[in-house]
Amino acid sequence: MRKTFLTSLAVLLASGTAFAQSASDGKVKIGILNDQSGVYADFGGKSSVEAAKMAVEDFGGKVLGVPVEIVDADHQNKPDVASNIARQWYDTQQVDAIMDLTTSSVGLAVQALSGEKKKITINTGAATTDLTGKACTPYGFHWAYDTHALAVGTGGALVKQGGDSWFFLTADYAFGYSLEQQTGDYVKANGGKVLGSVRHPLSSQDFSSFLLQAQSSGAKVIGLANAGLDTANSIKQAAEFGIVQGGQKLAALLFTLAEVNGLGLEAAQGLTLTEGYYWNLDDKSREFGKKFFARTKKMPNMIHAGTYSAVTQYLKAVQKAGSDDSDAVAKALHEMPVDDFFGRGGTVGANGRMIHDMYLLQVKKPSESKEPWDYYNVLATIPGKEAYLDPAKAGCPLVK
Structure with a gap:
């Protein structure tokens, strides 16, 4: 009986450790932070949020056995507003990664904060090459396009x-x-x-x-x-x-x-x-475009498609790493090829830039x-x- 008890305890502790490594709070949470009411509302906006939700649903809604949640907010194209939201998400809402980040000044500000917090950012809406240049961080990635x-x-x-x-x-x-x-x-x-x-x-x-x-x-x-x-x-x-x-x-x-x-x-x-994407390019592009249209009544641009790709690749990286720990996930993101309808044959450089064809x-x-x-x-x-x-x-x- 003692041997059986010790064996069961060991299994329980091992599974508990594995769970703690996969998601210490019992879920994986991704924030989509962008302009939802201003000059770039159509550029990314609520459509990027829907693209992120589509990616989670298509992935199965879970990773490593825990649920994946999408939260979103409007940063109003103001770096201070964006930084305050990001800080609150990290400190009180257990957000693991932030994506989209339309507006370069916002993207730079949130990427810097996330670097300090050791959290992943994947910019799909911001354009400046500084994100993977002088302002790069070990946890910052740039996905859809750049200047x-x-x-x-x-x-x-x-x-x-x-x-x-x-x-x-x-x-x-x-x-x-x-x-x-x-x-x-x-x-x-x-x-x-x-x-x-x-x-x-x-x-x-x-x-x-x-x-x-x-x-x-x-x-x-x-x-x-x-x-x-x-x-x-x-x-x-x-x-x-x-x-x-x-x-x-x-x-x-x-x-x-x-x-x-x-x-x-x-x-x-x-x-x-x-x-970096056109819905009518080929069959793969049309398949995503029509699915997105059925949901939003509009065809996606490269920001929406790039956000879907970034969320999907992040979840693949969590799965590969066996953990939502940012260091492990960042390592996996650098190592994994990107092979989807958006980043065909894509690779991630040492500076976090996802390199893929443009049109x-x-x-x-x-x-x-x-x-x-x-x-x-x-x-x-x-x-x-x-x-x-x-x-x-x-x-x-x-x-x-």
Whole structure:
């Protein structure tokens, strides 16, 4: 009897230890933190939350035998608000990881806090390469796209088409600066010139003075280093000034399917842009797109698809690690290939950058669109190694 008791006790203790390693609080909890009411609400917003929930459901709702929970909040594009929410999630709500993090200033702030707390962040909505450059952490990952990929894609395409002089209309925060610099550097490296730039506040309503400066510069290309409704409003107001009709091109440096839908094909037709996912690319993409549409009544952009991919890969990493311990999960994320409809053949660099193919796209004319949400012609596939910085050259102090 004593032997049986000791054996049973050993099994009980072992299972208790395993449970503690898998999830000390009996669950795995992921926070989706993004803009749900402002200029980027369509860019990520509640649709990213739904994508995260879809990923959990498709994974089976559990990992290592414990339930997976999604929580979400609106950071209002304010780094202090985002940091306060993240701190509360970590300190009182047992959140294990935070994802999306639309807006680069928010992404940088929350990634820094998470590094201190030894918690995982996977940025799918923020763009700046600083996340995997000078601001990298052992627990920070960047998933869907970044400013370098946008510069290589959209900027590179327009330079090749003869757009060798640029003027930038730039959102006045970290994302805009990074996108302007990356694209400007790429233009100059390929023999072009940057004639100037002007910065506008986030969520501007009136772009007239900025557009007039861009128009008077005489630049062949006006680079819109902004996103969301700011880009859509820039394009609408540029039409009022006859900028495109006057011979200048608009480069929407961060524009996604959600914003094209909001603007409409009549206004958006002909725009060249770069995304990491398009629902009508092939059968795998269409399968996810149609499932997402059945749930949200809209087709996903690269942020929504990237969030699904990031949540799924995080759960796979927890499973591989046999624990939700951040060090073990981070190690697994670095080691595991990414092979889903989004990050086909993807790899994670030592700086946390997920390297995957991007797509150069052009918005169709209304007459070319064959069905709802059929908005893009695919011009080229940009291999991941061309789209993203070499991790060894990205400026991350963790990479030797």
